[in-house]
Amino acid sequence: MESPALRADLTDPAALASLGHIEVVARWIVDGFLSGLHRSPRKGFSVEFAEFRPYQPGDDLRYVDWKIAARADRWVVKQYEEETNLRATLVLDVSRSMDWRGAPSAQRLTKRAYAEQLVAALALLLLRQRDAVGLIRFDDAIRTSIPPRARTTQWRRIVAALAEPGGGRASDLANALGQAARLVTRRGMMVLVTDLLVDVEAVMPALRGLRAAGHDVTVFHVMDPAERRFTLAGEAQYEDPESALAVPAAGADVRAAYESTVTTVIAEWREALAAMGAGYELVLTDQPYSLALRRAFDVRQRRP
Amino acid sequence: MSFLAPLWLLLGAAAAVPLLLHLLRRNVTARVEFPAARYLQRAEQEHSRSLRLRNLLLMLLRVLLVLAIALAAARPFVAGLGVGHGATALAILLDNSLSTTALEGGAPVFERLRRATRALLLAATPTDRLWLVTADGRLRAGTREALLAEVDAMAPVQGRGDLPLALRRAVAAVQSAALPARVVAVATDAQRTSWTDAARTGIPVTVHAPVAEPPRNRAVVAAGAEPTRWTPRGAISARIDAPDSVGFRVVLGERTIARGAVGRGEPVALRVAPPERGWQAGRVEIEPDDYPADDARHFAVWIGAAPSVSATPSAGPFVSTALGVLAADGRASAGEAVRIASADAVTTLPALILPPADPVRLGAANRELARLGVPWRFAAIDRTPGVARGDRLDGTAVRERYRLVREGAAPSDTLATAGGAPWIVAGLRYVLVGSRLDPAATDLPVRAAFVPWLAEMLGMRLGAPAGDLGAPIFAEPGAPITLPVGAEAIENASGTRRAVGDGTSTAPSERGVWFILAGGRRVGAVVVNAPPEESSLARWRAGELAARLAGRDGRASGTADAWVRDSFAAGTRRPAVTPLLALALALIAAEAIAVRTSRSTVA
Numbered sequence: 001m002e003s004p005a006l007r008a009d010l011t012d013p014a015a016l017a018s019l020g021h022i023e024v025v026a027r028w029i030v031d032g033f034l035s036g037l038h039r040s041p042r043k044g045f046s047v048e049f050a051e052f053r054p055y056q057p058g059d060d061l062r063y064v065d066w067k068i069a070a071r072a073d074r075w076v077v078k079q080y081e082e083e084t085n086l087r088a089t090l091v092l093d094v095s096r097s098m099d100w101r102g103a104p105s106a107q108r109l110t111k112r113a114y115a116e117q118l119v120a121a122l123a124l125l126l127l128r129q130r131d132a133v134g135l136i137r138f139d140d141a142i143r144t145s146i147p148p149r150a151r152t153t154q155w156r157r158i159v160a161a162l163a164e165p166g167g168g169r170a171s172d173l174a175n176a177l178g179q180a181a182r183l184v185t186r187r188g189m190m191v192l193v194t195d196l197l198v199d200v201e202a203v204m205p206a207l208r209g210l211r212a213a214g215h216d217v218t219v220f221h222v223m224d225p226a227e228r229r230f231t232l233a234g235e236a237q238y239e240d241p242e243s244a245l246a247v248p249a250a251g252a253d254v255r256a257a258y259e260s261t262v263t264t265v266i267a268e269w270r271e272a273l274a275a276m277g278a279g280y281e282l283v284l285t286d287q288p289y290s291l292a293l294r295r296a297f298d299v300r301q302r303r304p
Numbered sequence: 305m306s307f308l309a310p311l312w313l314l315l316g317a318a319a320a321v322p323l324l325l326h327l328l329r330r331n332v333t334a335r336v337e338f339p340a341a342r343y344l345q346r347a348e349q350e351h352s353r354s355l356r357l358r359n360l361l362l363m364l365l366r367v368l369l370v371l372a373i374a375l376a377a378a379r380p381f382v383a384g385l386g387v388g389h390g391a392t393a394l395a396i397l398l399d400n401s402l403s404t405t406a407l408e409g410g411a412p413v414f415e416r417l418r419r420a421t422r423a424l425l426l427a428a429t430p431t432d433r434l435w436l437v438t439a440d441g442r443l444r445a446g447t448r449e450a451l452l453a454e455v456d457a458m459a460p461v462q463g464r465g466d467l468p469l470a471l472r473r474a475v476a477a478v479q480s481a482a483l484p485a486r487v488v489a490v491a492t493d494a495q496r497t498s499w500t501d502a503a504r505t506g507i508p509v510t511v512h513a514p515v516a517e518p519p520r521n522r523a524v525v526a527a528g529a530e531p532t533r534w535t536p537r538g539a540i541s542a543r544i545d546a547p548d549s550v551g552f553r554v555v556l557g558e559r560t561i562a563r564g565a566v567g568r569g570e571p572v573a574l575r576v577a578p579p580e581r582g583w584q585a586g587r588v589e590i591e592p593d594d595y596p597a598d599d600a601r602h603f604a605v606w607i608g609a610a611p612s613v614s615a616t617p618s619a620g621p622f623v624s625t626a627l628g629v630l631a632a633d634g635r636a637s638a639g640e641a642v643r644i645a646s647a648d649a650v651t652t653l654p655a656l657i658l659p660p661a662d663p664v665r666l667g668a669a670n671r672e673l674a675r676l677g678v679p680w681r682f683a684a685i686d687r688t689p690g691v692a693r694g695d696r697l698d699g700t701a702v703r704e705r706y707r708l709v710r711e712g713a714a715p716s717d718t719l720a721t722a723g724g725a726p727w728i729v730a731g732l733r734y735v736l737v738g739s740r741l742d743p744a745a746t747d748l749p750v751r752a753a754f755v756p757w758l759a760e761m762l763g764m765r766l767g768a769p770a771g772d773l774g775a776p777i778f779a780e781p782g783a784p785i786t787l788p789v790g791a792e793a794i795e796n797a798s799g800t801r802r803a804v805g806d807g808t809s810t811a812p813s814e815r816g817v818w819f820i821l822a823g824g825r826r827v828g829a830v831v832v833n834a835p836p837e838e839s840s841l842a843r844w845r846a847g848e849l850a851a852r853l854a855g856r857d858g859r860a861s862g863t864a865d866a867w868v869r870d871s872f873a874a875g876t877r878r879p880a881v882t883p884l885l886a887l888a889l890a891l892i893a894a895e896a897i898a899v900r901t902s903r904s905t906v907a
Contacts, residue, residue, distance in 0.1 A: 234334065253362075
């Protein structure tokens with residue numbers, strides 16, 4: 001077992017991000033995370049026919065399609081795709097509000113960078129579990145839509161998609177969730193990674209729809225620590241980059257009230273999601289990824 | 305409250321900073337991107353009341369903090385801190401003018417003022433700086449005991465003094481002291497005429513003055529002989545200020561020459577031809593009242609034979625006619641003692657000298673003036689019309705005159721000018737006129753003032769014995785006077801003699817007539833009377849006077865105890881720096897608590 005101090009999933013995200021590309025870093029994170037688990041490999045995967053290929057010496061004779069051999073005098077082998085009993089869709093918010101951090105870049109990742117790293121690690125983790133993983137990126141529109149697959153190339157697709165642009169001036173989370181529902185017709189797992197700077201009422205119907213379809217829904221509420229504690233100082237017009245909202249305030253004067261309000265908002269989200277059986281996890285961008293991974297892993301483990 | 309460094313109060317303007325920040329915070333121009341602005345907006349909406357109260361409280365605490373620091377920097381002194389009074393620079397102006405000799409309740413007002421002053425001095429401490437100023441402007445500095453001794457030995461002066469001057473000196477004294485508490489304490493009878501000219505002091509003034517109305521006063525406000533030289537007849541006139549009729553007595557020398565009673569506003573006029581000769585002292589007195597200082601008024605007169613005068617034909621017909629008038633009135637007689645002649649015809653002094661009728665004689669006239677020792681010469685004739693200026697002669701037209709040119713340094717007086725140049729000059733035993741006394745040259749001989757002017761010249765300037773002053777010197781007690789050349793001493797009617805020198809001297813402080821002695825004989829008189837204004841005992845109310853002297857910093861009191869308390873009230877002010885700094889620290893702590901409390905409350 002690796003030392004906890006060397007485990008990437010326990011390392012400061014900003015420091016980790018400076019060490020390599022998202023793909024590399026995600027592998028470190030997942031490796032580190034998995035090395036901390038008492039893992040029992042899952043068995044009983046069902047298989048599903050995918051294609052034929054010519055027989056090659058050494059192939060298991062059980063997979064030779066004898067009917068074709070008898071009919072065409074040609075040996076072919078049935079190629080099966082391993083199928084998981086879970087289809088997971090990662091729904092990532094890439095709106096402009098996610099492109100923000102409350103500290104210099106050397107100290108903290110933007111919410112979007114943190115979320116992308118988290119999504120990459122989650123995808124890899126799930127793929128290694130032989131689950132099918134898909135990705136939906138959205139802002140004010142759907143930017144990326146990758147159906148869930150369990151192929152080994154799926155993760156690279158997802159990583160490549162994470163590099164695509166976003167940054168729209170709104171978060172149409174309801175639309176994104178609707179798209180996810182259309183992509184995954186079977187019961188599965190929906191993981192939302194967003195800063196939840198949306199109205200609860202606008203999102204709840206879509207979430208209820210997902211839950212009604214039998215999906216497990218988990219929301220990772222990504223927040224910058226400055227949004228949680230309002231550590232900004234000074235007197236200024238604080239402007240929402242996605243709307244025309246500008247609030248004049250003095251940091252020191254409103255800090256306590258702000259923190260109280262944010263606590264209330266988090267509680268409201270947690271309560272609303274819990275009421276429909278969805279999971280909620282607050283993730284601060286200065287926290288290591290292990291927390292979120294643990295949460296997703298637990299959800300996965302509850303699934304058959 | 306007073307301040308040692310009041311300029312630091314300007315720092316108090318910084319209190320506007322938190323106030324403006326509080327008022328203008330919605331106008332901030334800095335813009336910061338903050339995605340969670342919706343939470344901020346909701347926080348302000350949900351906690352608007354508590355935020356407003358908290359902001360208001362914090363603003364108030366911060367404003368108070370700045371003000372406390374500014375006040376502390378200005379080094380204030382505040383009353384009510386500590387016990388007793390702090391070091392005080394105290395100048396006591398004790399009014400000992402003549403009016404304070406008026407009796408109230410059987411005792412002079414001055415005694416009451418003296419007692420109050422003693423009480424004030426006894427309340428002083430060794431840390432105080434003390435001065436005592438009297439009505440004559442004399443300033444004394446010293447310890448409490450030394451000034452108490454001065455007060456005990458003090459007596460009222462016989463004049464009005466100069467209370468505004470005394471006040472200025474008192475103010476200057478306390479302003480010179482580097483003490484935070486500076487006060488001028490005035491004990492006065494608040495006589496209106498004494499304080500009319502007093503200016504605002506700019507420092508605190510406490511006034512102790514009688515509350516009661518002044519006593520009803522009867523006063524001899526004027527008395528004099530007319531003319532001042534009797535030859536030997538003359539007149540005495542007096543004016544008595546009384547609310548009703550009053551009896552009077554006129555004394556010449558030691559002899560009562562008249563008694564009577566006058567009604568309110570009636571003048572006293574008395575024609576006399578006394579047998580006395582030489583300089584005589586006289587007085588007009590009334591029945592005593594509660595203010596005895598003005599119950600008598602003195603005068604002096606020279607009594608003797610009328611001067612014998614001769615006029616040459618060169619003097620002109622108008623002079624001859626005027627001399628006839630004077631002779632008929634007994635104010636001149638025919639003789640050779642005084643001559644009136646043109647300069648080329650005069651042979652001896654005393655003389656009233658006129659220009660020669662013929663300009664050809666001008667050289668001879670000037671040679672005669674030189675021979676007689678007259679330090680003036682006739683110069684070129686000037687026919688420019690002009691107007692004379694001088695006593696009794698104002699407006700007299702002058703059409704032809706010889707310019708008078710001074711030669712020599714002998715003392716002389718210019719009695720009148722014409723066209724801005726000397727026209728009539730006088731010196732020892734001569735009077736020199738620049739124009740002939742002819743209507744063609746001047747209007748003087750045809751004016752009504754001509755005969756009185758001529759009588760005055762003969763009686764005062766020319767008829768008096770050599771060295772005689774001619775007219776008495778009138779002065780207030782202690783006032784500066786100029787004595788004639790050769791004066792050796794002054795002597796009053798009771799024989800009290802004081803040595804003096806000629807030139808500038810000081811009038812005696814005792815009222816009365818003081819004869820000037822020169823060469824063993826009386827050559828003049830100094831008449832010392834209190835100024836008539838001292839007879840008006842009308843008073844300012846103490847509050848009015850205090851406000852007049854110090855505005856809002858003026859305090860008035862009718863009792864000695866209150867005066868003492870008021871005078872040291874400024875001294876009860878103590879440094880307030882430490883309490884203010886403590887207050888500032890408390891405000892800082894309160895601000896921190898307010899911030900923390902509101903945070904926990906909101907959270």
